[in-house]
Amino acid sequence: MTLVPSSTPLTNFTLLTFDIYGTLIDQxxxxxxxxxxxxxxxxxxxxxxxxxxxxxxxxxxxxxxxxxxxxxxxxxxxxxxxxxxxxxxxxxxxxxxxxxxxxxxxxxxxxxxxxxxxWPAFPDTVDALKRLGKRYKLAPLSNIDRESLAGTLANGLDGAGFAATYTAQDIGSYKPDLRNFEYLFKHAGDDFPGLFGFEDEGEGEGEEVRREKVKGRILHVAQSLWHDHVPAAQLGLESVWVDRGGVLGSKLEGEVVEKARFGWKVGSLKELADIVEEAWAKEGK
CATH class of the missing domain: 1.10.150 (DNA polymerase; domain 1)
Structure with a gap:
């Protein structure tokens, strides 16, 4: 696993996507x-x-x-x-x-x-999501089914304020399959055209141009190296590793972790919210 500090300002992103279980929920x-x-x-x-x-x-x-x-x-x-x-x-x-x-x-x-x-949320999760939600749209990209996610949203993540949800059930595959991320690029662009500079749903935009615009404004936040950061690196998607210090998603990965790349590393979602607020404050926003 390699931290390659990103040169992209945090203020350039418009959508934060999250792995849920392991990142926000104490799986x-x-x-x-x-x-x-x-x-x-x-x-x-x-x-x-x-x-x-x-x-x-x-x-x-x-x-x-x-x-x-x-x-x-x-x-x-x-x-x-x-x-x-x-x-x-x-x-x-x-x-x-x-x-x-x-x-x-x-x-x-x-x-x-x-x-x-x-399953409980990490203590810092909900407050940090509320702080991040002041700057970005938020959405999970999760290896979960819709019914289970609804239970989580009603309990541990009550008040999270997600603008959309993208689940393995919707997509028909589980991360690290690249199809999950390609689904995100397509559907986020359709769901939030204004976030990515589209005047409407695609008029005058080629599919590949739209995809690159969407990908460039998404920051993916996740704990699992294998499920999230390896495929993100393959696709050139910017990401933040939330290193919760557990077993799943990091120490279990073996040699595959060498393929993981991420632009930021934090120990909690609170730390990410702090960094984001500092970045926006520096730009006077």
């Missing part, structure tokens, strides 16, 4: 809490690696989640979670943990899939 706490409270993992011995090491638990989750997303790009995220839960439990059974009945497994898997709405 690691939400996942680990839901897993350890589940009927199958709660009964594990206190010395089991899943109970003594959150990193071990999250690594097991991430390995299965990524494989399922890759094999089933149109599967709803809540069903991705349910399938991931089943594979974790099946691994436990394969390692001589107690057998489980299929009906109980299905019920527990569905409960885990619905847990997204209860």
């Amino acid at each position: 690691e706490t939400g996942l680990s809490t839901a897993l350890l409270r589940s009927s199958h993992l709660s009964t594990l011995a206190p010395t089991h690696p899943y109970k003594t090491s959150r990193s071990t638990l999250l690594r097991a989750f991430a390995a299965h989640e990524r494989a399922i997303q890759s094999a089933h790009p149109t599967m709803l995220y809540r069903d991705i979670l349910a399938s991931t839960y089943k594979r974790i439990v099946q691994d436990l059974v394969a390692h001589n943990e107690p057998q489980v009945d299929e009906e109980g497994l299905e019920e527990a898997a569905q409960d885990f899939g619905r847990s997204v709405a209860s």
Whole structure:
């Protein structure tokens, strides 16, 4: 992963797009809490690696989640979670943990899939979004389904003030697929033509010209190197790495992190809001 300081003034951007889970929502706490409270993992011995090491638990989750997303790009995220839960439990059974009945497994898997709405926001998230919303339009570009995102918006992100939402369910694929970002460029230009200098929806503008204008005014804000910053670098999309210091999205990436490039690095969304306000103040705006 490489910080290549951007020469683009922060005041030049008009739309901030966000990865939600891991960047705005404390995905690691939400996942680990839901897993350890589940009927199958709660009964594990206190010395089991899943109970003594959150990193071990999250690594097991991430390995299965990524494989399922890759094999089933149109599967709803809540069903991705349910399938991931089943594979974790099946691994436990394969390692001589107690057998489980299929009906109980299905019920527990569905409960885990619905847990997204209860995952907490990071403490700095909502206030920082409100501050950033004074300068830019805000929109998530998230590996999520619409129903799960609605639960998050009604709970942890209540008051976030998003102008639009772009989900994996809308697009039919999961990041890091480049289609997710191309969808963003097309639909953001259509949804907010005024943000990008279009007098109307495309009259007199070639498709590639529109795409470049849109891309040049978007700043993508994300924690995950693999899901977000690698594809952003491939497409020449400016980005901010919010390094939350967790396991998912950074330390799990292995060699692929060397492909990640970003123009800014912050430790929290509050830090980004501070930097943005300072940049605008310098220009007297």
